[in-house]
Amino acid sequence: EVQLVESGGGLVKPGGSLRLSCAASGFTFSNAWMSWVRQAPGKGLEWVGRIKSKADGGTTDYTAPIKGRFTISRDDSKNTLYLQMNSLKTEDTAVYYCHYYRDSSGYHYDYWGQGTLVTVSS
Amino acid sequence: QAVVTQEPSLTVSPGGTVTLTCGSSTGAVTSGHFPYWFQQKPGQAPRTLIYDTSNKHSWTPARFSGSLLGGKAALTLSGAQPEDEAEYYCLLSYGGAGVFGGGTKLTVL
Numbered sequence: 001e002v003q004l005v006e007s008g009g010g011l012v013k014p015g016g017s018l019r020l021s022c023a024a025s026g027f028t029f030s031n032a033w034m035s036w037v038r039q040a041p042g043k044g045l046e047w048v049g050r051i052k053s054k055a056d057g058g059t060t061d062y063t064a065p066i067k068g069r070f071t072i073s074r075d076d077s078k079n080t081l082y083l084q085m086n087s088l089k090t091e092d093t094a095v096y097y098c099h100y101y102r103d104s105s106g107y108h109y110d111y112w113g114q115g116t117l118v119t120v121s122s
Numbered sequence: 123q124a125v126v127t128q129e130p131s132l133t134v135s136p137g138g139t140v141t142l143t144c145g146s147s148t149g150a151v152t153s154g155h156f157p158y159w160f161q162q163k164p165g166q167a168p169r170t171l172i173y174d175t176s177n178k179h180s181w182t183p184a185r186f187s188g189s190l191l192g193g194k195a196a197l198t199l200s201g202a203q204p205e206d207e208a209e210y211y212c213l214l215s216y217g218g219a220g221v222f223g224g225g226t227k228l229t230v231l
Contacts, residue, residue, distance in 0.1 A: 037168070101170070
């Protein structure tokens, strides 16, 4: 059974940092293309970024508002996806989801974590 | 950053047909934007209905279909059911970076 379990959310002051983790199981994580999607309270979805599998270059792409502040990485030995968030702003307050959406062979999936709430407030 | 536009709200009668659209501020939406369509119900994570313009997952009801229409991506629902009442989001790719539309609240009434 595919599972994605996020952790690391919480309350942080503006300007602070936080690292989210997404522990994956039930599939070959090293082949996975993964993304982070966030949703501010009562608002729509916002694409944060994605990371390809190492076989496909392991490259990352980010949305403009977080570029330079957030970094997506992966540890295939731990089957874990990360989102390092620095210089946090109040507008980064949201539920953050990790999303497994395709693999190196081009096959598409649709598995989501339960979401972890990040609150940026003084 | 590009802006992706969707109708804020639409209403469809049970059994009726409705088309949701997804436009781009940069011009016509093409297959190169790899349009995705997501459905989200209150308190739930999103789920993907359509990927790469028109491809369905195994769980996508047959009444949903994706296409390109008049320079936009489109999601057509034929034979609406009460359980289709939800928020629908499109996602377009711009050279690898994704941008969601603002979402369409679909009411089945």
